[in-house]
Every structure is written in structure tokens, then in C-alpha cells.
Amino acid sequence: MTSTTRPGPMPATQPPWPLAPSHLSGLVASAPGRPLQASFSPVDRGLIGEVPVCTPEDVAAATATARAAQRQWAAVPLRQRRAVVGRFHALLLQREEDILNLVQAESGKSRLNAFEELADAALTAAYYRRTAERFLRPVRRTGAAPGLTRTTEHRLPKGVVGIISPWNYPLTLAVSDAIPALLAGNAVVLKPDSQTPFTALMALELLREAGLPQDVFQIVTGDGPVLGPAMVAGVDFLMFTGSSETGKIVARQCAERLIGFSGELGGKNATVVLADADLAKAARGAAQGCFSNSGQLCISMERIYVHGDVFEDFLAAFTARVNALRLGTGPGWEVDMGSLTGQRQLARVSEHVEDALSKGATLIAGGRHRPDLGPYFYEPTVLTGVTEEMLVAREETFGPVVSVYRVEDDEEAVERANDSRYGLNASVWSARRGESVARRLMAGTVNINDGYSAAWASHDAPMGGMKDSGVGRRHGREGILKYTETQTVAVQRLVPVGPPPGMANERYTRLVKGALRLVKGALRLIGRRTGS
């Protein structure tokens, strides 16, 4: 059913979610006898299953097991590691039904959004399977003494990579960073969010079925603040996805040990609609950019700046699109927006909207909790008249709430879009000026005439945040090389670098100076010829 003025329920789509296969909890790396923690579906608060509550000792043991297995895994030819990832890709597609059911049960998202996760994980696997060899192969570098020194840059695995992942994309954020880490010869210890452990465990099961040696990938489940420090204490690199606040805590712990840290963190992403935008496309794209995954997407849009000349027209088209969004859950594909993932999100979304309305914002669409659809459903909500003192102005809502602002010109749009402590993703709608405006936006990814998918799904290009939105990048070259140490190996032929036996130091330095002049002259000549 498509509602006309208010988002409405889907017809009887809600299945009784199957319990997660009970053997999955047996894949958690914990000592026997740990207490169990139940996880419940946000769809209907039904039990999904129980996983052990791991302790720091379990994390230490899992890390030690992973470390022992890593040495052998790194010795496996890359061709074979790539084959494992290739089989994992095939299994993701083969087991689509089970995976989507579990992702939906754990997160409450729509079938389509669950499928996007599966597609993203599969794309990541396909991309790095294809490119890993190119990124990891040794590279010849110019030696100290040309002709005498043969210098090569090698890429060694870091060792054990720790991954801490959130609940909003329980499949792709759990495995998509693990895939390049594994291809580079690392072992992985993953701590998924407590809300969504089963999707991560199913991914582990598929990786093992694809041929990944048993101990190379370990999953620990339990409380972040308890297990996080134990992970940092044992691993050689930490990949974190989650809030900026937690990211800073984990980054500080990594700094103490001088291990690498990569953080994909929060956002308050801005869409800019210029006067020359195709408004119908902008309205459709903005609705998708704001409300996919119920706005619980780090790269989704929470602010829209619209040129004054087209403000009213855009707002009308956008509101119509938002009001036409179909809310629901279950295995049906014809749903645009699912549930929020839990009480914490519902409370935050409600607080942001109520705070804004109590301080004078105007409600254009949505604004209601919808317990008739499920305990945590909230309507896609559009606000105008948002001012600085409102929470929603600057804080990340991480839910289906967007504020629309009128701006006078491109200059003001850029300035206001950049006026945030975050800098993750941005979107520009324009027929001609998209690229020039994009280059002035302080965001790690910018999509022109698209909300977020164009940049995110460009797996060959880096993805990540500026300012409080992150450190480091995933995807592309950087997304795999960060899991490696560089090692420079230089082979010196004939004589070692330094004065040869019997030559006075002064004569040696004169000779080196002459050589330096020759090199400089040669470089100048080459520069003139090549115009560089």
C-alpha cells in the first residue's frame, strides 16, 4: 500500500522472524560457561537468539589464537587467499534469503536496505579479490646510488587487525573491512555491536565455508567499553566504525600503544540544491539520501540547503516524495523505510524533533512515533525554521529527520554546509555547477546529482571523513594498504655506501659533491625535455 498524505503500514508483511540458527552462537570465541546475552528483534521485540558475554580474557585468548594462525595464513599464496574471497562472494549471493532475513530481524530495516548491504559486501569482495595483487605486489624504488643500489618496497601484513563495528549495517560494516585485511595476510578479531551479533556470525560461517582457516577470523561478543580496551591491548591495528565520541576514546588507547587506527565516524551531512537543479530528481534523490535505512546511515543527509529561487518548489516536491514513502517491514520488497533499530534511537529521534518543535521549528512532514507498525517505527520527518539553539541543528540525529534551509546563493550554501564539526558526506544537485561547488565542500565524499550511493559504491575510490567524521579511509588503495606495514629492502652492489677502503674522507665527500652536481644537471635536462 502506498499512502498519500502520511506514510502508512504495509499489508500483513510481518512474518514471525525465525530464530537465528543456534549453532551460530557457538562460533563466538569465548570460554565455556560464560553468561548469555539475549538479542531481540526491533521488528517485534521477539527473541533472535543468545550469545556469550565475552570477557577481556576471552579477547586476549581470541587474539592469541588469531596471532598463531596469522603466520600460516600470511604464508598462503595470495592466489589462494583471493580464491577464498571469491568463494565467499558466491556464498553471499547463494545464501541471500537467509542473510536478508537475519539482517532484517536484527536491524528492523527494509528488505531493499538489507539487500543493499549484501550487494555492498559482495562488491567489496569482488573488488579486492580483483585488485589485491596489484596493490600488494612489491614495487621497485629508485635506489640510493643508481645502478649500485636495488631498492624494493614490500607490503607486510600488520599481524592481527581488530575491528569494532556498529549495528546500523551489521553485515557490510562487519565484513567489508575484514576482507582487505585478510587478503593482505592478516588475521582478524571482530567485535560486532551487541544488537547485531548474529549477522556477523553468519558472515564468519560463510567465510569458513569458503575456505578461510578456522582460527584466522575470531568474533567476540559483549560490551564495547569492556572488550574494547582488551582488543586494543592485543591487536596490531584497529579499525573502528561508530560514533565520533567512542572513536576518540579508542583512538587515544591506540595512541598509547602506537598502533595504527582508522575511524569511520559520525556525520551531519549536507545536501545543497542549486538554482539550476532538476528539482524532480533532487526531490527524489534527497528523499532517498535522507531516509534510507531510516536515516541510520552515517552518510545520510540531515541538512538540506536550497537556493531561494527554487526553495518553495523544491520543498513541495520533496514533501510529496517523503509523504509517499512506504513504511513497513518483512520480506516484501515494496517498502521504502523500515524501523529504527531500538529504543535508544527512538528516544534520540523523538527528543530531537520535540526539542525543535518546542523551540519554534515548523513540521512539514512526519514527526510521529508509529507503534502501530512496530515498537520503534518513526515517520520520515521534515523540518523548516530550524535555528541554532535546537539540538537538531548541529547534533547528529542518526534517524529519519532532516532540516531544510533557504539560502541566498551558492556561496552561502557552501559556507553553511561546511559549518559543522563533521565532514563525512555531501550531495550537490545542479545541472552545471555541481563539480565546482563540490570541490569547496569539506567532506570526504561528495555526490553530484545523487545522495550517497555514487561515491560509496565507487569502491576504487577512498571513502571516509574529514574533521570529526574520521581518520583514514576505507575502499580503494588506502582501504587495503592501511592493513600493511611497508618494508624497504635495499640491495647494495659492488661497494657499501660510504668511503671505500683506502680513500680519505675529504676526497670521498668531494667525489659525492661532484656526483650530486651531475645528478642535479641530469634532472634539469630531463625536466626541460619532459616539460616537468
Ligand code: NAD
Ligand atoms: P557507538 O560508538 O556507540 O558503537 C559502535 C561500536 O563501538 C559498537 O560495537 C560498540 O559496542 C563499540 N563501543 C562502544 N563503546 C566502546 C568503547 N568504549 N570502546 C570500544 N568499543 C566501544 O556507535 P553507535 O551509536 O552504535 O553507531 C552509530 C554511530 O556510528 C553514528 O555516529 C554513525 O554516524 C556512526 N557510523 C559511522 C559510519 C562511517 O562509516 N563513518 C558507519 C556507520 C555508523
